[in-house]
Amino acid sequence: MKVYFIGAGPGDPELLTLKARRVIGQCPVCLYAGSLVPPEVVACAPEGARVLDTAPMTLEETHAEILAARDRGEDVARVHSGDPSLYGAIAEQIRLLKRDGIEYAIIPGVPAWAAAAAALGQELTIPEVAQSVVLTRVSMKSTGMPEGETLENFARTGATLAIHLGVRALLDIERRLTPFYGADCPVVVAYRVGWPDQKLIRGTLSDIREKVRAEKITRTALILVGPALGEVDGFRDSALYDPASPHVLRPRATTRSG
Numbered sequence: 001m002k003v004y005f006i007g008a009g010p011g012d013p014e015l016l017t018l019k020a021r022r023v024i025g026q027c028p029v030c031l032y033a034g035s036l037v038p039p040e041v042v043a044c045a046p047e048g049a050r051v052l053d054t055a056p057m058t059l060e061e062t063h064a065e066i067l068a069a070r071d072r073g074e075d076v077a078r079v080h081s082g083d084p085s086l087y088g089a090i091a092e093q094i095r096l097l098k099r100d101g102i103e104y105a106i107i108p109g110v111p112a113w114a115a116a117a118a119a120l121g122q123e124l125t126i127p128e129v130a131q132s133v134v135l136t137r138v139s140m141k142s143t144g145m146p147e148g149e150t151l152e153n154f155a156r157t158g159a160t161l162a163i164h165l166g167v168r169a170l171l172d173i174e175r176r177l178t179p180f181y182g183a184d185c186p187v188v189v190a191y192r193v194g195w196p197d198q199k200l201i202r203g204t205l206s207d208i209r210e211k212v213r214a215e216k217i218t219r220t221a222l223i224l225v226g227p228a229l230g231e232v233d234g235f236r237d238s239a240l241y242d243p244a245s246p247h248v249l250r251p252r253a254t255t256r257s258g
Contacts, residue, residue: 002075002103027077031052
C-alpha cells in the first residue's frame, strides 16, 4: 500500500489537479483536514471509501488509521489544504511512515498565496519594485520561529511578504513592518480564498487591522504585504519579451523594414 499526501488547493474543488482527483478517486481510505478542506474536495472518493475528517484527531490517531489501512492492503489519500510542502505538518507524519516502512508520495496543490494573487488579479513580482516573495508566518501559539527568521529581517529586503497564521497578530505585524515598508504600504488580507465566502480586504499597514476587525475575521486568512500590491505605475516592462533583450529561444531581435 501507499500513502498519498495530496494538496487540495485553497478550497475550490475545481482547483484540484487532475492527478489529485484521480488518486483520491481510487483510494479506499481518505483522511482529510476538514478544518481547511471542504467536503466537496473529497467527494470524488470511491463509493464505500472510509472518509474521515482528521481535524479533531491527533497525529497518533491518524497514523493508527494508516496502519489499519496497511493491514488491509489499502492505499490512503491524506488530503491537506493548499500545497503540503508549506505548513502542511507532513514532516512528522512522514517520520512515522519511514519508521514503519510505509511507502508514500506527495502530490502538489495550488498554494493559498498563488490563489490569493489570482483572486486579486495581479502579479506579486513587478520589475524593479519587488522580485521576491517571502513565505513565512508568526509564532503566536504555534512552534517558535528559527533564530534569524524574523519579520524584520525579511522586511529589510523590501520583498512581497506572504504571512500565514498571523491574522490575530496584525497589531504586532504593523509595529514590526512599518519601520521598513512605511505606514502606507499596501496590505491584503485574503480570507478563505477559494471558498464561497471568500473575502479580499485591501488596506495599508496603518489601517488594515481596523478593517479586518470590522469583518470579524480571526482565522483562515493569509496576509500579503508589499509595494507590489498597490497601484504601481511607471514600472519597466519585463525583459522576457523585450526585443532588445535576446535569449536562448529568441537569439536576436528582428526588425521589419518598410
